[in-house]
Amino acid sequence: MTEEQPFLRNHWSYVASNVFRTILIFGFMILIWWSNSDGQADMRYYLAVVLIMFVFAVAVNIIYWLKTKYYFLEDEIVVMRTTIFRSETRIQYDRLASVNVERDIICRILNATKLSFNLNSSMNVTKAEAYIVLKKDEADRLRESLNSRMFDTVKTVKDETDESQEEAISLVDVSTWDIFLHAFIGMSTYQLLFGIVMALYSILSFYFGDGVTIFPIILFLVEFLMPAFAAFFRYYNYSIVRQGETVTVSSGFFSTRTDCFKLNKVNFVKIREPLLCRILGKSILEAEVVGTSNKNGMPLLCPLKDRDVAYSLFKDLLPEFVCDEQMSVQSRVSMVGLGFWVFLSVAAIATFAYLLVPEIPSGFGMFLNACVVFLYMLCIGWFVLAYRNRSIAMNESIVLVVTGSFDRVSNYILFDKVQFANVYSTPIQRRYGAARCRINMLSTAGATAVVTGVFDAESLERVSDTVMERIRDGRYDFRRFQ
Known part of the structure; x- marks a missing residue:
């Protein structure tokens, strides 16, 4: 590769987007400095400091923009950066898993598109291997060309609003109300309850205390809202x-x-059912996919919808992951371990409440008592649901592991994706022939594990036995996943 070869450079919206974020950060810094000085400090000093930092940030972004070049060669992508530290990133086309499209506010205003290049690797689970910002039409053409290499087709799914509008019909009808419910009640039960408790505490402190308590409000905002x-x-x-x-x-x-x-x-499929969603008869469908470059590698296949809708989409989209075998319930010896954790939790709650009584303001005694009773009920509910929900089923190619207590999660795992399975037991479980199984899978995060409930040890050992049998008799074929 020589410098004379044609190359691409990021669209100037790359600089604009970074500068916009810089303005927000520096604006926030000015507000903090001004508030800490009680309005007595000379604002011109702070503005001068911020202006110098802003100019420096703009200069750095412009230099970085000018010194970054993208070469799209016959068999690979080369990203050259010649700033203070020289770097060269090479991405072979046959190693690409996906080319994803991202458009922030600045890109949408300036008609630009950010393309992220994701590899068949566990190293880019949270961040793409490389990305480029181009004008929208140029980005569409580039993505179409790369998709034709990856998916062995000339026609690609480049933009669902183009000429393929009639064909590109969503597999599931999702309304704004569905997304609202997904966002506010699709979170874990513990997060939802924590947000409700913090909101109630803030309201009670406003009416019965000395005024609004800022700490629970911050927790409510950060952890829930x-x-x-x-x-x-x-x-x-x-x-x-x-x-x-x-x-x-x-x-x-x-x-x-x-x-x-x-x-x-797709590595494995999850159907999540938080407690409130389960009461309403709704489910969330997720799948772990190689090359998504998001924070957890779990693209959402179906937001919070009726259970029948989510399961129907699952069976239509990924029929090879379906397992209709009869579920095996937990051994009764599992109650010993569950009861032990409930006992520890109840003891900790009682101790904490006893120590907290002298410190709470007057008028909050009933609130504390209500919280203690509520936590006791949560412990009992956790015990019952943890025993009832956890189950397992297997067929010749899939193991279905249901985990969770308040929030039930159904994990559909291909035996061919299992890295190893570890069957272990406590002395009490071993006495009754029971055990738990930790199933480790190759995943976008390097390794992912699912831990079963307590079942018959011999049935759990079938997991590793089935994996080895599929390798020996040739049913396992790595070419299926390339």
């Missing part, structure tokens, strides 16, 4: 489209994102 709104805006306008063996998932309000992957890149 902000994640809920973030999920709402992330999954707004959600759609999932299938063309052949390729699936395209797109969503977003302020910033939009489009993930495109082949079905054989």
